[in-house]
Amino acid sequence: MNKNLKNFFYPKTFCIVGASSKEKSIGYELLKSIKEYGYTGKILPVNPKADEILGYKCYGSIEEISEPIDLAMVVVPKAFAVDSIDKLLNKNVGSIILVTAGFKEVGKEGEEAEKRILKKIKNAGARMVGPNCMGIITTFKEISLNATFVAEKPEIGQTAFLSQSGAIGAAILNSLRETDIRFGHFVSVGNKADISENDLLPFWEEDKQIKTITFYLESFVDGEMFINNFTDKKITKPVIVLKAGRTSSGMKAAQSHTGALGSSDRVVESVLNQFGIIRANTLNELFNSAKGFENFPLPAGNKVAVVTNAGGPAILAVDSLDRNGLKLADLSEKTKNKLREIVHPEGSVNNPVDLLPGGTAEQFKTVNEILISDVNVDAIVSVFVEPVMVPALPVIEGINDIKTKKPLLQVVMPLPEFWENYRKNSATGKPLFRNPEDPAKVLADMLFYSNNMKGKEFLAASTSKFKTCNSGFLQAAEIEQLTKKYKLPSVSNQFIKTDSLNKQLSKIEFPVVVKGISKDVVHKSDLNAVKVNIKNRKEFKEAIDEIKKSFAKKKIEVEEFLIQPFVKGKHEILIGGFRDPSFGPMIMFGSGGKYVEVFNDTCLKSAYLSDEDIDQMIDETKIGKILKGVRGEKPFQVSKLKKVIKSSAKMMLDNPGIKEFDFNPLIITEDNSIFAVDIRIKV
Ligand code: ADP
Numbered sequence: 001m002n003k004n005l006k007n008f009f010y011p012k013t014f015c016i017v018g019a020s021s022k023e024k025s026i027g028y029e030l031l032k033s034i035k036e037y038g039y040t041g042k043i044l045p046v047n048p049k050a051d052e053i054l055g056y057k058c059y060g061s062i063e064e065i066s067e068p069i070d071l072a073m074v075v076v077p078k079a080f081a082v083d084s085i086d087k088l089l090n091k092n093v094g095s096i097i098l099v100t101a102g103f104k105e106v107g108k109e110g111e112e113a114e115k116r117i118l119k120k121i122k123n124a125g126a127r128m129v130g131p132n133c134m135g136i137i138t139t140f141k142e143i144s145l146n147a148t149f150v151a152e153k154p155e156i157g158q159t160a161f162l163s164q165s166g167a168i169g170a171a172i173l174n175s176l177r178e179t180d181i182r183f184g185h186f187v188s189v190g191n192k193a194d195i196s197e198n199d200l201l202p203f204w205e206e207d208k209q210i211k212t213i214t215f216y217l218e219s220f221v222d223g224e225m226f227i228n229n230f231t232d233k234k235i236t237k238p239v240i241v242l243k244a245g246r247t248s249s250g251m252k253a254a255q256s257h258t259g260a261l262g263s264s265d266r267v268v269e270s271v272l273n274q275f276g277i278i279r280a281n282t283l284n285e286l287f288n289s290a291k292g293f294e295n296f297p298l299p300a301g302n303k304v305a306v307v308t309n310a311g312g313p314a315i316l317a318v319d320s321l322d323r324n325g326l327k328l329a330d331l332s333e334k335t336k337n338k339l340r341e342i343v344h345p346e347g348s349v350n351n352p353v354d355l356l357p358g359g360t361a362e363q364f365k366t367v368n369e370i371l372i373s374d375v376n377v378d379a380i381v382s383v384f385v386e387p388v389m390v391p392a393l394p395v396i397e398g399i400n401d402i403k404t405k406k407p408l409l410q411v412v413m414p415l416p417e418f419w420e421n422y423r424k425n426s427a428t429g430k431p432l433f434r435n436p437e438d439p440a441k442v443l444a445d446m447l448f449y450s451n452n453m454k455g456k457e458f459l460a461a462s463t464s465k466f467k468t469c470n471s472g473f474l475q476a477a478e479i480e481q482l483t484k485k486y487k488l489p490s491v492s493n494q495f496i497k498t499d500s501l502n503k504q505l506s507k508i509e510f511p512v513v514v515k516g517i518s519k520d521v522v523h524k525s526d527l528n529a530v531k532v533n534i535k536n537r538k539e540f541k542e543a544i545d546e547i548k549k550s551f552a553k554k555k556i557e558v559e560e561f562l563i564q565p566f567v568k569g570k571h572e573i574l575i576g577g578f579r580d581p582s583f584g585p586m587i588m589f590g591s592g593g594k595y596v597e598v599f600n601d602t603c604l605k606s607a608y609l610s611d612e613d614i615d616q617m618i619d620e621t622k623i624g625k626i627l628k629g630v631r632g633e634k635p636f637q638v639s640k641l642k643k644v645i646k647s648s649a650k651m652m653l654d655n656p657g658i659k660e661f662d663f664n665p666l667i668i669t670e671d672n673s674i675f676a677v678d679i680r681i682k683v
């Protein structure tokens with residue numbers, strides 16, 4: 001484990017540059033949090049004006065400290081930040097948290113200052129968290145460091161949490177007594193000048209005390225690097241990402257907050273899904289799922305039993321199961337017979353099992369046990385709304401007591417006093433959920449994770465010999481080079497200059513398609529420049545004239561004509577690709593032709609494809625389903641299509657120079673052939 005990274009979370013000596021004796025100042029509150037949380041290492045506060053603060057001996061300057069500093073936190077005003085960092089680096093400090101704000105997030109000048117600091121850090125071989133961040137926490141007993149200025153006392157857990165927003169981080173810490181979130185590591189990374197999700201993802205994978213890795217992100221520093229951790233199969237732990245900035249206006253907000261560059265949400269959505277990274281939509285979902293992974297076994301399947309003492313919340317729970325791709329389990333007859341002995345005759349022994357408001361703690365416990373023993377049940381959701389006659393705590397504790405290898409998640413809707421009581425008196429302190437809709441997403445995330453752990457092999461990049469000195473759209477000869485190399489099924493193309501049309505006419509084998517070509521025309525059909533099924537010389541001449549005319553109307557010159565054999569098609573599909581600024585090579589498959597935008601039937605994935613991903617691209621699109629055969633139609637040989645998708649992705653991976661490409665359409669014929677008739681590659 002990298003020593004500098006490790007020292008952020010496991011420091012034996014901790015220096016605060018800018019410690020203060022003024023109450024309510026950051027330099028004071030920080031020291032106070034650290035003291036009260038019981039840091040096990042040695043604290044080294046630096047303040048030129050104080051001899052001691054909160055009982056700790058103060059140093060007049062960094063130079064006065066004689067012992068090695070594992071971790072230093074800089075909270076001085078911006079004007080002194082660079083000087084402090086210089087002095088720390090002179091003392092060979094390898095791990096620095098720069099809390100001070102006023103850098104990239106405030107504009108150009110701040111960005112330059114941030115770059116200068118980063119350069120110093122890099123030159124010294126040190127690492128930095130921040131600037132513009134709010135600190136770090138390790139709850140584990142051997143360290144017990146709360147280096148944030150939030151006075152709450154976080155409980156020990158096994159989840160690691162990175163927040164790109166200091167305010168979100170602070171809000172979570174403020175809410176701990178209500179939400180019962182427990183983490184092992186917490187870090188606010190601020191502007192991510194140096195340390196980002198790309199450092200902490202592999203670090204936390206390696207740290208044995210961490211079980212689940214969670215992120216609140218407004219941008220990915222380098223999305224391709226992030227996902228390569230997954231294509232290389234370095235990550236085995238559940239990773240949950242809350243990515244803010246879904247809408248374009250959200251994105252603008254993200255930019256002005258930390259100067260972050262966002263990537264479009266569709267890319268984020270598809271990439272996270274492809275590599276088994278869980279996406280949370282809200283903070284609540286993020287921590288609910290983290291609690292799920294930390295405290296419950298993984299479900300073996302998607303069949304869920306629901307127990308309740310109230311109809312409404314159970315219906316909401318069931319709706320939520322449905323939304324999350326889970327099913328209500330069909331209970332066995334044996335189970336139902338056992339349940340009949342316990343459940344009130346007016347209740348229900350069908351799933352959801354209803355004990356009615358009179359359901360007692362004993363009944364709840366026994367019913368949960370019966371449901372667990374049913375082989376048709378993979379997970380249980382027990383919903384308890386506190387009625388006047390049955391107190392909540394014994395019900396909840398009774399169920400907490402059950403030992404099981406299946407996840408049993410409890411929803412409690414009690415009087416407010418319950419929570420304090422539960423915190424003080426629960427023997428297990430297992431997490432409870434507050435809304436009947438919550439457990440479904442948790443179970444779905446756990447299932448998604450366990451299904452994704454099954455060995456996928458991802459496509460990898462190799463170096464390509466293909467080089468071009470052009471930029472913009474590739475010319476025909478270069479396109480041909482690429483289509484040959486990647487075995488992409490192109491139709492034969494014959495380019496003819498306007499003045500040699502007559503000479504070439506005798507060589508044309510009808511029927512053909514005639515296309516007018518010009519650098520200034522991207523979509524030929526818009527200009528009426530594609531004439532299909534031309535059967536003879538007469539039609540050919542007419543086609544040429546019409547194309548010339550419509551070009552002339554727009555004052556564009558026809559540079560040449562493209563003659564292709566006319567392919568009698570059954571379907572038109574699209575395969576395309578582009579390079580996302582963050583996640584790199586992306587691939588798209590779907591319905592093609594002139595109406596691509598109208599049909600809007602495409603599936604997008606990272607070009608680091610596995611065979612399963614290619615299957616999914618076909619299964620998730622309407623055209624894919626049609627090609628597999630509907631209504632008694634003969635299915636298309638999908639294996640051919642898969643090969644083309646795979647080699648297109650490979651072309652994208654191997655050739656970083658390719659910015660975009662479009663095969664639209666590839667025509668699929670009645671007799672199982674596939675031809676690209678319109679290829680555009682932009683470099
Ligand atoms: P653009 O996309 O620039 O408008 P295309 O070359 O894709 O032009 O042609 C538009 C449409 O013409 C295609 O979607 C397809 O329906 C038809 N087409 C083009 N080339 C052929 C061909 N060789 N055989 C049959 N139909 C074709």
Ligand code: MG
Pocket residue numbers: 593664665678
């Ligand atoms: Mg086209």
